[in-house]
Amino acid sequence: MATTHPRTLYQKIWDAHVVERRDDGTCLIYIDRHLVHEVTSPQAFEALRLAGRTVRRPDLTLAVPDHNLPTTARRDAAGQRIAIADRESAQQLAALERNAPAFGIRYIGDADAEQGIVHVVGPEQGFSLPGATIVCGDSHTACHGGLGALAFGIGTSEVEHVLATQTLLLKQSKSMEVRVEGDLGPGVTAKDLVLHITGVLGAAGGTGYVIEYTGAAIRALSIEGRLTVSNMAIEHGARAGLIAPDDTTVAYVKGRPYAPKGADWDKAVAWWRSLATDPGAVYDKVVVIDAAAIVPSVTWGTSPEDVVPITGVVPAPDSFADASKRDAAAKSLAYMGLTAGQAMASVEIQNVFIGSCTNSRIEDLRAAAAVLKGRHKAPHVKWAIVVPGSGLVKAMAEAEGLDRVFVDAGFEWREPGCSACLGMNPDKVPAGERCASTSNRNFVGRQGPGARTHLVSPAMAAAAAVAGHLTDVRDMI
């Protein structure tokens, strides 16, 4: 189909995946890559089994456990599996371990070197590719948009639909450009940027849109940083985020285990380079952000949109124009145990979590270790853990000696998994205690019943551990 009018990156990927277009605008969209984890897949596999159906393209599917896995040792000295105490967690994990081979799907096991969080493993293995459509039964699938893939989360019936047909029935979203002009300052990272964007747009600001992040500050980000930004597209309401593939993307993908090889590689690179939004293409909405104005960001409330600079104060509920937001803010402050007007940099913390699909890649660990080198966590910080996003990230960090830096600073060095990002495994923040967390959601009870979460960058989490309270990492670098 020859299309001459200028198109956005989103439109180009969409057009390249339409199997069939129906009269009402619904399209049957081909799915190039399907990531599967243990929580949202058991019922989909069971449905296939009951209907006598098979997986259409097991070769385009990759299964890896992450949500329920404890981040402590998984094998004893004799190499035997250490039993998981939570019976239901163990059962969900066992189901995936059984289902993947039964349906011919490549399964990365709990003790394999490649195991990790699906959204870390996909890009790392070269399974997630620019220009591809990627789905997973998990809302943070938006992450892979950092490579220029159209990636989004789906429900269990849709997981089944993709397993059986390798397609989804979808209507196209609207397009939004979030253009980040200028440069981020020293000590200001991709996480600070995406928290800032979430604060500007609001938690529902991107609802109904696919967001393309553009501009000099985005171009300057590493792939790790771009994955962090796109990961949190869902936190400002967008089902998917996108960053156009460029030289940085091509260099990242090259040579990875499942990346294209030989003639396929050249063809792939040529196609990826053609995907950038055409000059003159029109977005349904454009938001411009000034990178230079961003300082390290922290959240004060129980929605990811509750963002202030670390130099700021806890806002007063009355300061919000919207009545329902005033009400929500008052409830948030009560839950968080904060007082309006309190300086964010004075908020004492007892726990630090460095990890999650947002911030557990090697660059994140390097940034945290750079702050912690030669320093130690404050005595009242009871629990500080670093959870690498994958076994390969862990091995790389150990080769660089980062594990020693963390352990010397009083942190625990853990096995890969979703960990304290959500309360499905043993890593939880005690009720009423605060956690400086590099994860993506500060919802009520997200890190454990009654837990109080402050979302920050890895460098900011490290700085908070040392100071014992939220603090401006720029004073430590």
Add this chain to the structure above:
Amino acid sequence: MEPVTTIHGRAYPFGQKNVDTDVIIPSHWLKTITREGLGRGAFETLRADPDNLFDSVEFAGSPILVAGDNFGCGSSREHAAWALLDLGIRAVIAPSFSDIFSGNAFKNGILTVVLPQAAIDRLIEVAQSQPIHIDLDSQTVTTPFQDRFAFDIDPFRKTCLLNGLDEVGLTLAQGDAIGAFEDTVRVERPFLAVGVGS
């Protein structure tokens, strides 16, 4: 999926409004690995009462539920539909449903019938002692007392239910188109066709 043509039998004269998905299936049931067995958790909080409707000798196992306005509001959990199905419910009749719930119900072969409150009131009266009959093809709900209520349904959903076609089944019928698309990808974008290899 089993075709849905007629549903006949006793109906729970439930009638409650704004029944949310947390009422239908509480969140602690979500860590399960099957769609089956959730019937045990269906309406768990209501069933803590020993005199509840769902465990009564007369109504237990009824295929129809007659409910009030806004049935299935709240979260998107597909477990709500699975729980009703496992309890033996094949149709819910109410003045209105949440969009998400009715979509999930449809994906699982549960018929959602929208009727005005006056009809609901009459059906609740009848259901106390008599069965109710739903005919999808003629789009009617009838009773042994010659009551006859016509209902509307999306033509696409009607076809799917009558023929036992779920969305997966329908898309599988497009297998040739999907195969042709895959052939094109193998030529034009072979790097996307490889995946983890075979």
